[in-house]
Amino acid sequence: MKQEGLAHESFGARNAAKSISIFFANYVLLFALILLFMLLNALDEANMDFLPFMREEITSFIYLLICIFILFVIVYFYFFFEDRQSLTAAKNIWLVFILLDVSIIVCYFFGFFFNVYSRPVAMLALLALLLLGRRTAIFLNVIFALMMFAIDHFSNFTVTGVNENAAVVTPLLTFSAGMIGIFVGSKVKTRVCSFLTGFAVCVPILIMIACLEFGEGMELLYALLYGLEAGVCSAVLFMAFLPVFEVCFNCITDYRLRELTDHDAPLMRELKERAFGTFNHCIVVAHLAEACAIALDEDTALARAAAYYHDVGKLRQPEYFTENQSGYNPHNELSPELSVDIIRSHAKDGSELIRARRLPKVLADVALQHHGTMPIKYFYAKALKMTDGEVNIEDYSYAGPKPQTKIAAIIMIADASEAISRTLPDRTPERVEAAVREIIEERVDLDQFDECDITMRDLTAIKEAIVNCLTGVYHSRIRYPKLKLGRTQEEEKQNG
Numbered sequence: 404m405k406q407e408g409l410a411h412e413s414f415g416a417r418n419a420a421k422s423i424s425i426f427f428a429n430y431v432l433l434f435a436l437i438l439l440f441m442l443l444n445a446l447d448e449a450n451m452d453f454l455p456f457m458r459e460e461i462t463s464f465i466y467l468l469i470c471i472f473i474l475f476v477i478v479y480f481y482f483f484f485e486d487r488q489s490l491t492a493a494k495n496i497w498l499v500f501i502l503l504d505v506s507i508i509v510c511y512f513f514g515f516f517f518n519v520y521s522r523p524v525a526m527l528a529l530l531a532l533l534l535l536g537r538r539t540a541i542f543l544n545v546i547f548a549l550m551m552f553a554i555d556h557f558s559n560f561t562v563t564g565v566n567e568n569a570a571v572v573t574p575l576l577t578f579s580a581g582m583i584g585i586f587v588g589s590k591v592k593t594r595v596c597s598f599l600t601g602f603a604v605c606v607p608i609l610i611m612i613a614c615l616e617f618g619e620g621m622e623l624l625y626a627l628l629y630g631l632e633a634g635v636c637s638a639v640l641f642m643a644f645l646p647v648f649e650v651c652f653n654c655i656t657d658y659r660l661r662e663l664t665d666h667d668a669p670l671m672r673e674l675k676e677r678a679f680g681t682f683n684h685c686i687v688v689a690h691l692a693e694a695c696a697i698a699l700d701e702d703t704a705l706a707r708a709a710a711y712y713h714d715v716g717k718l719r720q721p722e723y724f725t726e727n728q729s730g731y732n733p734h735n736e737l738s739p740e741l742s743v744d745i746i747r748s749h750a751k752d753g754s755e756l757i758r759a760r761r762l763p764k765v766l767a768d769v770a771l772q773h774h775g776t777m778p779i780k781y782f783y784a785k786a787l788k789m790t791d792g793e794v795n796i797e798d799y800s801y802a803g804p805k806p807q808t809k810i811a812a813i814i815m816i817a818d819a820s821e822a823i824s825r826t827l828p829d830r831t832p833e834r835v836e837a838a839v840r841e842i843i844e845e846r847v848d849l850d851q852f853d854e855c856d857i858t859m860r861d862l863t864a865i866k867e868a869i870v871n872c873l874t875g876v877y878h879s880r881i882r883y884p885k886l887k888l889g890r891t892q893e894e895e896k897q898n899g
Contacts, residue, residue, distance in 0.1 A: 414487045414488070414490065414491055418490060418491045419490075421493065422479070422490040422491075422493075422496060423479070425493055425496045425497065426475055426478075426479055426496065426500075429475070429496070429497075429500035429504075430471065430472065430475050432500075432504065433471065433500070433503070433504060433507070434468065434471065436504060436507065436508065437467070437471075437554060437558065440511050440515075440554075440558070441558050443515070444515070444558075463557045463558075464557065464558075466557050467553055467554070467557035467558065470549075470553040470557070471550065471553060474546055474549060474550060474553075477546065478499070478543075478546060481542055482499075485538075486539070494652055494653075497652075498534065498535070498648070498652045498654070499535070499543070502527060502530055502531060502534070502535075502543070502648070503527065503543070503546070503547060503550070505644065506526055506527035506530075506547060507547075507550065507551070507554070509522075509523060509526060509640060510522040510523065510524060510526075510551065511554075513633075513636070517629065517632070518625075518626075518629040520608070520612055520626050520629035520630050520632075520633060521629040521630075521632045521633050521636070522633055523633055523634075523636040523637035523640050524547075524548075524551070524576060524577040524580050524581065524608075524633060524637065525577075525580040525581045525583070525584040525601075525604040525633075525634065525637035525638075525641075526636075526637045526640050526641050526644070527543065527544065527547045527581065528540055528541075528543070528544040528547075528580075528581030528582070528584045528585050528588075529584045529585075529588050529597075529600070529637060529638065529641040530641055530644060530645060530648065531543045531544070532584070532585050532588050532589060533588075533645060533654075533656040533657070533658070534645075534648055534649075534652070534654045534656065537585060537589055540585050541582070541585060544577075544578060544581035544582060544585065545578060547577060547581070548573070548574040548575075548577035548578040548581070549574060551573050551574065551577050552573045552574040552577075555573050572611055572615065575611070576607065576608060576611050579607035579608075579611075580604050580607050580608050580633070580634070580637070583603055583604050583606065583607055584600060584603070584604045584637065587600050587603045587604075588600050592657060594642060594658065597638060597641065597642055598638050598639065598642065599638075600638050601634045601635040601636070601637055601638025601639065602634060602635070603634075604633075604634040604637050604638065605630060605631050605633070605634030605635070606634075608630040608633050608634055609627055609630045609631065612626045612627055612629075612630045613627065645658070650761075653761060653762075653763060653764065654763075655705065655763045655765060657704045659763070660704040660705060660707070660708045661704065663708050663711070663712070663762065663763075663766075664689070664704075664707055664708050664711050669760070670712065670715050670718075670756070670757075670760060670762075671711065673718055674715060674717075674718060677718055677721055678717055678718060678721035678724070678726075678727050679727070680724070680725075680726030680727040680728075681714050681717045681721060681724060681726055681727055683726070684714065684726050684821060684822070685710060685711050685712075685713065685714055686711075687821050688710040688713065688814070688817045688818050688821050689706075689707045689710035689711050690872060691710070691817035691820065691821060691868070691869050691872050691873070692706040692707060692709065692710040692810075692813050692814055692817045693706055693707045693710075694868040694869070694871070694872050695813045695816075695817060695864070695865045695868045695869065696810070696813060697868070698864040698865065698867070698868040699809060699813070699861055699864055699865070701809055701810060701813070702810070705765065705810055706810050706813055706814075708763075708766060709765070709766055709769040709810055709811070709814050710814055710817065710818075712753070712757060712762070712766045712769070712770060713753065713769055713770050713773045713814050713818060714749065714753065714770075714818075715753045715756055715757065715770065716748070716749035716750060716751065716752030716753025716754070716755075716756060716770060717749045717752075717753075718752075718756065719748070719749070719752045719756075720745055720749075723742075723745050723746070724746075724749070734782075739782040739783075739785045739786040739789065739799070740786070740798070742782050742785075743779050743782040743783075743786075743798075743799050746779055746782070747774070747779060747800075747801045747802065750770060750771050750772075750773065750774055750801060750802070751771060751802070753767075753770035753771070754767040754768070754770045754771035755767075757770055765808075765810075768807065768808075768811065769808075769810060769811045769814050771804070772803070772804055772805065772806045772807060772811045772815070773806070773811060773814045773815050773818055774801040774815065774818075775801060775803055775804070775805040775806060775815060775846070775849075775851040776800050776801055776802070776803040776804075776805060776849070776851070777800060777801055777846070777849065777851065778796050778799055778800040778801075779799050779800065779801070782799055783796060783799035786799060804854065805850075805851050805852070805853060805854045805855075806851065806852060806854065806855045806857075807854055807855055808855055809855060809856065809857050809861065811855065812851075812852055812855050812857045812865075813865060815846065815851065816839075816842060816843060816846070816862075816865055816866075816869065817865075817869060819842045819846075820838070820839045820842055820869045820873065821873070823838050823839075823842065824838065824873045830873070830874065831874075832870060832874045835870050835873050835874055836866070836870045839866050839869050839870055839873070840866060843862050843865070843866055847862070
């Protein structure tokens with residue numbers, strides 16, 4: 404709730420004017436596309452009835468203008484009341500309407516060249532599910548169904564070769580196919596299963612076609628084949644367009660997060676080659692963060708990716724971080740002031756590196772926030788000894804900001820817990836639990852979680868998840884006997 408309040412406060416008159424202007428620009432763009440469809444349809448019929456249609460059906464055309472305008476107003480108010488922060492970024496608004504425009508173009512391309520039943524009406528729902536979330540996908544699926552219905556009925560499109568009621572069921576067919584795609588697609592985690600989602604989408608389409616075309620003989624069979632094409636093409640085109648939207652709008656999806664956490668991803672490969680200690684640290688932190696995300700019902704794929712990338716800023720000077728050192732410590736030759744500048748710069752360097760590679764912004768935010776404004780105690784203590792206690796602690800602290808989300812808070816705790824667990828001589832569950840509890844309490848005392856909506860119950864769940872993981876990772880082993888084995892006399896005779 405705190406984050407929502409902050410988002411609403413940042414939405415002022417300037418953002419409102421900008422968002423409304425972008426909505427209007429997209430409204431004009433969509434109508435230009437509709438006019439183009441109508442012109443192409445008139446040319447295809449070879450009777451050039453476009454202008455006569457416009458003169459005779461001007462009332463229908465104005466009604467179409469009004470219908471689309473009302474739908475745009477509804478979309479605006481949906482985001483204004485449900486996700487106002489999206490309206491502050493032009494990129495988010497363009498993403499929504501380009502999704503609608505592309506889906507309409509694709510559907511009318513299939514309807515123009517093939518058959519009205521072959522239109523991939525579930526493509527928008529599948530794309531919106533991955534790019535915008537389940538709730539927004541359901542809303543846009545309804546808007547898309549109504550837009551298709553309005554265009555079908557108040558333009559010069561005629562449904563030929565199929566039952567005359569085919570256009571009447573457009574909203575129900577589009578809505579039901581899209582909803583099946585959303586409900587089934589929300590459980591899908593692989594691209595193969597995404598393709599199979601297309602067959603689930605076919606079910607409501609085929610049922611409606613069978614009802615409409617019942618008793619038509621071979622025409623029913625052809626219509627069913629077109630319906631099967633609609634479902635399969637919805638899934639295929641969804642998979643084809645998804646990477647394009649991911650890159651162009653820098654969106655986060657489970658597929659992209661899995662690609663980014665592959666050990667052969669560019670930044671991960673660099674980290675593995677140049678800072679192997681940091682790479683191993685990130686792997687363990689990712690394991691802890693994923694367990695915490697499960698405990699808090701947060702996005703596990705995002706938590707894992709954020710953990711993988713939270714320390715990539717150490718690539719700038721990897722030798723100055725303990726996990727990458729092998730005996731020699733360059734900080735021994737530096738002043739505490741210079742050392743602390745190098746250490747705390749890795750948060751900002753990581754954020755800048757992630758942005759420079761055009762990776763998701765949320766990863767850059769976590770990299771910047773995962774230490775909050777915590778003091779770097781080792782060099783602060785060293786400076787205290789050298790200056791008789793006259794040191795400003797803020798000069799030896801991270802610049803922040805503090806964690807803004809639960810994921811960032813999880814990474815902050817998991818990062819410190821993994822680091823301190825390596826220093827424990829005795830990693831019993833009790834010792835690990837005491838160390839993790841101390842880390843959390845210290846950050847609570849220093850107000851590190853004041854800017855995110857994490858609760859004490861969440862912190863307790865995080866502590867339990869981390870303790871369970873760390874005691875599993877660093878479990879004790881039995882001591883192997885010091886027994887030197889050699890070849891038996893029989894083996895020596897055989898080899899001799």
